[in-house]
Amino acid sequence: MYKCALILAAGQGKRIKSDLPKVLHKVSGKEMVNHVIDTMRKVDIEDINVIIGKGSELVKEKTSSRNVTYSLQEEQLGTGHAVKCAVDFLKGKKGTVGIFCGDAPLIKNETVKKLLNEHIEKGNSATLLTSILKDATGYGRVIRENDEVLKIVEHKDCNEDELKAKEMNAAMYCFDIEELLECLNKITNNNEQGEYYLTDVIGILKNNGKKVGAVVTDYEETIGVNSRVQLAEAEEILRNRINLRHMENGVTLIDPKGTYIGEDVEIGKDTIIYPGNVIEGKTIIGERCILYPNSRINNSCIASEVEIQSSVIIESTIGDNTTVGPFAYIRPDSVIGKNARIGDFVEIKKSTIGDNTKVSHLTYIGDAEVGSGCNFGCGTVVVNYDGKNKNKTQIGDNSFVGCNTNLISPVKVGNNTYIAAGSTITNEVKEGDLAIARAKQRNIEGWVNRRGLTNK
Template sequence: MYKCSLILAAGQGKRIKSNTPKVLHKVCGKEMVNHVIDTMRTAGLEDVNVIIGKGSEMVKGATASRNVTYSLQEEQLGTGHAVLCAVDFLKGKQGTVAIFTGDAPLVRAETASALIKLHEEQGNSATLLSSIIDNPNGYGRIVREGEAVLKIVEHKDCNEEELKIKEINAGMYCFDIEDLLFSLNKLSNNNAQGEYYLTDVIGILKEDNKKVGALPVDFEETIGVNSRGELAVTEKILRDRINKKHMDNGVTLIDPNSTYISLEAEIGQDTVIYPNNVIEGDTVIGKDCLLYPNSRIFNSIIEDGVTIQASVVLESKIGEGTTVGPYAYIRPESIIGKKARIGDFVEIKKSTIGDKTKVSHLTYIGDAEVGSDCNFGCGTVVVNYDGTHKFKTKIGDNVFVGCNTNLVSPVEVKDYSYIAAGSTITEEVPEASLAIARARQVNIQGWVEKKGLIKRKDK
């Protein structure tokens, strides 16, 4: 059976007080609307239409990689009006449409799948998610007759008896597409808000003797974000969920409350992560790694047995058994080999560093190919930029680079070469050579006194 999804993402989000559309605020490093889109895809809904309004171009830009279509709701006149704006997307389709909200990123793909399965197995015209909570203030109530769902009443429209109901509408639904389109034509805005409610479709379907079901779920999954406070609560819930998954898989988190891991990250067994580490994007961390406090790792591959301390690794690869930091900066498109050493205050930019090479401290390597078993002295700089263009440096295997060396690109240093400390290398260094490129030392005795630069104290 054909299945598709609508995601409501046109709300203004006034309470969040931001120039950024509400659905683009991030939870665990990813925009809320993209969480929902990815959940729909995991649940098997490939055809996804996002209903946009405020900041529509920003939302399109943030979701472009998700291969979705869009419907525009120029005026925000309620959830029913939002779906009406997507009628062109639904016309001519037969099957099931799942309608979820772009500001509720905690719903699980398993829940969405269960909702669709229940909807189709029961042959319902509509099936909704519900939750039972002690304090339902502000939520739409589900009115039942026995087990059957009769209607949903918004909080502001509830009578005294309806206000006592504790089963609330989660704002997420499945509909038979043809029944939904039929009911949308009957929507009215005759209510306290003067809006078109999608919830009224339930009552319209019941009046037409259509079957409506409900799937109760944990309230936590249904939480929507309308303020910065709710954003923080949602972040904490999802972070705890992610961290628990990794701990269940054999990862040690010294303090889960101060460990930040993206939903997509993969971490191997027996890796130990200390507090205040931020692991973002599609990062893959191997087994038996040790992440001391205060590192950021983004979209990178960290192989088995790596140790990282207080460093930044961006879109790069760190080989097995290598140590990084403290205070190293591995910039995008860098590949560090196995059992290498990238030490304190070292910056690597778009470079390849061979196995067992040591870059221990205070060094910059950019746009370079470095071989295996090399050693860089303190203060080495690969001078890769002339103010207009970037150039490449090639360094062979088993090269020793003395302290305070400048390697002016483009230049090549061949295998087994040594470079004397303080040299500025501008030409090729042949294999197994010693390169010395510095001025001869000249001492001019008495020069300081002749210039009157010594201020002697009276004795």
């Protein structure tokens, strides 16, 4: 059966007090609306329409990679009005449409799948997601009769008996598309808020003798984010879920509460992660790695048996059995080989470092191709910028670069070469050569005394 989804993402969110549209605030490193879109993909819903309003261009920009379409809700006149704005998307379609909230990122794909299956298998005209609360104050109530869903009443419109109901509407639904379109023409804004409620569709369907079902889930999954406090609560819930999943898969987290792992991160078994690590984006970490405290790794691929200490790695690749840090900075588009050593206060920028190469401390390598088996002394600088352009340096296999060397790009250093400490290299060093590029030392006898600079 054909399935599609609408994601409500038009609100600015006054209580969150931000210039950024509410649905673009991040939970575990990803925009809330993108969490919801990605959940839809996991249950094989490919046709997704995002209903946008405030900050529409920015929402489009941040969701453009998700291959979705958009409907514009220029005025926020309620959830029913939002869905009305997507009528052109729904016209001519037959099957099921799921409706979800772009500010509710905690819904699990298993729950969405259960909601869809219940709707389709039971032949419902509508199926809603609900939760049972001890105190449902502020939430729309699900009113049942003989255990059947009769209607949904917004809290502000409840009478005394309806306020006693404990089952709350999670504002997530499945509808038969054709029946939803028919009902949207009948809803009105005759209520305290003067808005068009999507929940009124349930009452219309029931009055027409249609079947309405409900799936009860944990309240935690249904939480919508309307403030910074709720944003922090959602962050904590999702972080706990993510960390639990990794621990169940064989990863050791020394202190889960102090470890921040993005939802899309993959980690191999027997890897040990100390507190203070922030692992973001689509990072992949192999098996038997050790991440000592306080590193940030973003959109990078870390192979197996790698050790990282207090370093930053962004959009780069680290090979097997390599050590990084402490206090190293691996900038985007860098590839570090196997059995390499990137030590303290080393910065690598858009460079390839070969297998078994050691860059142990206090060195900058930018826009370079470095071979295998090389050794860099401390204080080495690849001078890759001439004031106008970035230039490339090539260093061959088994080369030794002495301390305080400047390699002025573009320059080529061949295999099996030596560069003397303190050299500034501007010309090619051919294979097997020793390069010395510094002034010859001379001592001026008695110079200190003649200048009167003797310390007394």
